[in-house]
Amino acid sequence: MGRKPTMADVAREAAVSLATVDRVLNGRGGVDTDKEARVLTAARRLRLDRAIVVRPHRMLRVAVLIQAPSNPFHAALRIGLDTAARIHADLNIQFLLHHIDPNDPEGTAATLGRQAAATDGLIVTLPDEPRITEAVRVAALARPVVTLATDLPTSGRAAYVGPDDRRAGRVAGDLMGLFLEPEGGRVLLIAGRRDIVGQRSRQDGFREILAERHLGIEVAQVAESGEDGERAGRIVLEALSADPAIRGIYHMSAGAQPVAAALRRLGRTASTAFVTHELTPDRRALLRERAISAVIDQQPQLEARIAAETMAQLLGRLDGAAKSSETGFTIHMPENA
Structure with a gap:
């Protein structure tokens, strides 16, 4: 039976020093985000036992822009995001909810600009209105953006999660x-x-x-x-x-x-x-x-959870290559409701 992986193996895999691995896995901080992500990814890949429960030292903040819960679909999106946050609490990502008015493109664009400057990523469900799309395009130059449930295909977003x-x-x-x-x-x-x-x-x-x-x-x-x-x-x-x-x-x-x-x-x-x-x-x-x-x-709670996981991949907090995901849909009639 092969030997168990060690912190030295993680250091070699992540191309960092043993001291850096020690600081990350023991939560001492002082390691930049890129190196921290490499250490955590390597630890999970090598199945280092202690890496399973380790929390990244620095909290990352993701702004989520959706409509108010008076729209039942957007209320379901929020439940899905809350579920993802609980499931992946060890990733130390905070999802910050902002309700937007789809009939106020100027206000929505301004909110986008503020949140892009203050957070590490954005998940958005927004109209394809020129001012909004341009604000997303500018944000996407500096931060990963995931479009959820409806796409903004010309905005430069990193991934779309939703149905066909x-x-x-x-x-x-x-x-x-x-x-x-x-x-x-x-x-x-x-x-x-x-x-x-x-x-x-x-x-x-x-x-x-x-x-x-x-x-x-x-x-x-x-x-x-x-x-x-x-x-x-x-x-x-x-x-x-x-x-x-x-x-x-x-x-x-x-x-x-x-x-x-x-x-x-x-x-x-x-x-x-x-x-x-x-x-x-x-x-x-x-x-x-x-x-x-x-x-x-279209199972909004599921697609919201996938969007949160896609963002975690883009931020280096979850294994796997981040990509657009087409979610399916089901037909319900009176007899199977």
Whole structure:
């Protein structure tokens, strides 16, 4: 049986002195971040027993920019980040949450600038608005940036963690086709903001599959709620009152409860196919009531945890090469809600 690895082996593997290894593994500090990361990586690779529980001496700070928890999807992202912080407490990374208003790009860009200057990395879920994207690009020149749930592909970010939203939109369109055929009909699309890349990709995928496979279904209108759930409900009331031929709703943002309430008020719950995203507790309840026809869930808690781990890899606190990760999604209907 081979001998157990020693601190000297770690020193050779990390290309540092034995004294540096001793300072890192015994938490004495005074070692720069790059050397500390090399020592910890080498210790884990060699399976040095004491390295399993060692905490890096210097705490790293990561700013997380997401919407307020009044948006249930972003509340789920926060739970996932909190879970990751507990699981990886030994990495000594602090995740600092900042709530942004997606309708205030100037304020969001300013928050990005401040946090880029004050932290070691950023995890962001943001619209692809020019001022915001430019602020991310500037930040990414000095700090690793991970985009979460919706991408900013031209921003210079280090990695994206989230679903293939075009494919998710195609799935939504295929479901709508199954619900409305053979008669077909008109469909109302409700986005939160068109400059959120994920929602734009969902719309593109939805239209693609209709053009390919469901020619009897027509997009009647694409409305924008501004990520305001109550506005989503008002959009449904106005659109279906003005156009009774609308037989389906594809909803991509906050506001499932107000949309369902609007359908109930119009007496249209049973006769209108309602497809949306994210299996939050309120949407699960609506599914069980058959007020929603189907939910496409991208598992936000899981993708938030993966984003935190990707950031830890970028910062040298977790083994493995940091890379973009496409998370999957699942379909939920009343019978499996």
